[in-house]
Amino acid sequence: MVELAAGPLNAPTVDKTLLIAVAVAVAILGFVVLRRYPKLAVASWIVSICFVPIWLGFGIGFNGNYYIPPATAAAFLVVAALLPTPRFRLSWVDGLMTLVVVCAICSLFTGNAGVALGAVILVVTYFLAGYVVGRIAPLRVDPLWIHGAIAVCFTIVALLAIVEGLAHFNPFVLIKANNSLFQAWGSIQSRGGVPRAEGAFGHSIALGASLALAIPMTLASPFRFWMRVAMALTMLVATVFTFSRIGMVCALLGVLLSILFMRDAITRRARIALVTIVIIAAATLFPFVITVFDDAGAEATDSANYRGDLTQLFGTMNPIGVASSAEKNSAGVLYFGNFKSIDSQLILTGLTNGVIVLAAVVVALVFGLLLVLRGKATAATVALVAQIPAFATVALITQYSIFVWFVAGLAATTQLMPEAMKIGVMGIPQRAPEREKSLTPLR
Numbered sequence: 001m002v003e004l005a006a007g008p009l010n011a012p013t014v015d016k017t018l019l020i021a022v023a024v025a026v027a028i029l030g031f032v033v034l035r036r037y038p039k040l041a042v043a044s045w046i047v048s049i050c051f052v053p054i055w056l057g058f059g060i061g062f063n064g065n066y067y068i069p070p071a072t073a074a075a076f077l078v079v080a081a082l083l084p085t086p087r088f089r090l091s092w093v094d095g096l097m098t099l100v101v102v103c104a105i106c107s108l109f110t111g112n113a114g115v116a117l118g119a120v121i122l123v124v125t126y127f128l129a130g131y132v133v134g135r136i137a138p139l140r141v142d143p144l145w146i147h148g149a150i151a152v153c154f155t156i157v158a159l160l161a162i163v164e165g166l167a168h169f170n171p172f173v174l175i176k177a178n179n180s181l182f183q184a185w186g187s188i189q190s191r192g193g194v195p196r197a198e199g200a201f202g203h204s205i206a207l208g209a210s211l212a213l214a215i216p217m218t219l220a221s222p223f224r225f226w227m228r229v230a231m232a233l234t235m236l237v238a239t240v241f242t243f244s245r246i247g248m249v250c251a252l253l254g255v256l257l258s259i260l261f262m263r264d265a266i267t268r269r270a271r272i273a274l275v276t277i278v279i280i281a282a283a284t285l286f287p288f289v290i291t292v293f294d295d296a297g298a299e300a301t302d303s304a305n306y307r308g309d310l311t312q313l314f315g316t317m318n319p320i321g322v323a324s325s326a327e328k329n330s331a332g333v334l335y336f337g338n339f340k341s342i343d344s345q346l347i348l349t350g351l352t353n354g355v356i357v358l359a360a361v362v363v364a365l366v367f368g369l370l371l372v373l374r375g376k377a378t379a380a381t382v383a384l385v386a387q388i389p390a391f392a393t394v395a396l397i398t399q400y401s402i403f404v405w406f407v408a409g410l411a412a413t414t415q416l417m418p419e420a421m422k423i424g425v426m427g428i429p430q431r432a433p434e435r436e437k438s439l440t441p442l443r
Helices: 002-036 038-051 070-082 092-109 113-140 143-167 180-185 204-219 225-240 245-261 268-296 298-316 345-353 355-373 379-385 388-393 398-416 433-442
Strands: 058-060 066-068 326-328 334-336
Touching: 002 038, 002 070, 038 070, 038 113, 038 143, 038 398, 066 113, 070 113, 070 398, 092 113, 092 345, 092 355, 092 398, 113 143, 113 326, 113 345, 113 398, 143 204, 143 225, 143 398, 204 225, 204 245, 204 379, 204 398, 225 245, 225 268, 245 268, 245 355, 245 379, 245 388, 298 345, 345 355, 345 388, 355 379, 355 388, 379 398
Parallel strands: none
Antiparallel strands: 058 066, 326 334
């Protein structure tokens, strides 16, 4: 009896050990290869953001209640491969990221430790992981090349989203996983009876906002202007099939800010052409969008009203740590007051990390806006400023969360680069010949 029982009990342990061994071997091999080819390291990470569903992560903790997303696991490997980095300088954004991490840790000692622990894990595995990749990648790989990689990958994402919108077929949800992440993100939403495009991002809003975030960097990429326009227009059209109002708004805002403030990347004649193309595309797609929202009826209106009601939670926020309104029900579901879903990252930041972190984030966004208005922002900073409406009305979820903080790290690094090295509003960089030669090994 004992021997018969021992076999089944030990078998899962052997299988798990074997899987861990294989994973470690693959990680070591990947580290060796990626360390030799920095561009491949950065490209691999961008691919993990665009094409690997969030639910393919693995559980951590005593009961596996918390998950490390695939993009986070890839981030750890890529960061290790890219270190050490030359010419590293501290940025004020590093101070913001440090404040977020410190306040998250301090919240463990201010009450409601269970909720605070989830917030800490979220900060490390989503925010910090993405930020560090974005912070060090431009120091090993030409930022212009990174913009090009983002442009190519998100153009493919956009094309898949358009196909999904037309054919109502998403291949990523066929990749199933037996965990809570798949239960949360592995189904397709609909609006007005029409399935919404989600791609590998698990949510239509996450896909739409991520596409919008990629547009300014696409317009500042090294390709010919007509290719950049075609890529950006493809992303803009793809946001329509998400039927996410905030995705469409941020995409249009990204195009508008790029036209107004990325003058070295886009000539005057090209700006006129781009405006004309966007107006024609918007006029063509507008009736289709309006029809779907009309069919949705009160669904869209109720969603907007719900976001407005969230403002009543401001009074429950603490200076540091989790809000007093936070509680978990008997099923372990987190609520803030009567609200289960907090559809505003700014409000959610105040509820989970405290008013101090919320104020610091708002100040950082205002400073970024001023950089854009003064014509001193790089493409990554322009992309983040165009996302301000999204930060106010949606939460950072799935890969969108990691990608936002990656762009924040990219913005922090490129803003510190000498004028001749900046890739953003300056567009194609004007480098001195000797500087061009010194960067050749990094390409």
